[in-house]
Amino acid sequence: MTTRTPSRDTDTTRSPIATADSAEPAPPAGHYSHVATHRGVAPVSGQLPLASDGSCLSGKPFEVRARQILDNVDACLRLAGPYGSAVEVHAVAALG
Structure with a gap:
């Protein structure tokens, strides 16, 4: 796991945004x-049907x-930490 925390913001009254990468999903x-x-929120978006080795599963069954x-x-949510629940989930899948 690689963790990066941007520190460009010099305003110390705001909490930092922490980013992290995992070896489980494709890079x-x-x-x-x-x-x-x-601040306890971990948005996850743009997930594609990619295996951890980066191979695309677009030709596979739905x-x-x-x-x-x-x-x-x-994998992304486990990387984010021990959050109690998902507040909102949106899923879009191409069927073709």
Whole structure:
């Protein structure tokens, strides 16, 4: 696990945004992170049906792709820490 905390903000009255990456989902592209946390909130978005080795499962059945996406979301939430519950979940899946 790699953890990065941006420290550009010199205002010490605000809590920092902590970012972290895991070896479980495929590595994030560019400057993105698997999860960012701030004051107990950990938004997770943009999960794709990618295996941990980076292979795309787009040609696989819907159930296989959906399971991989949910496994990726689970890995991100475990990385974020011991949060009690998900407040909001939105899921969009391409069926074609």
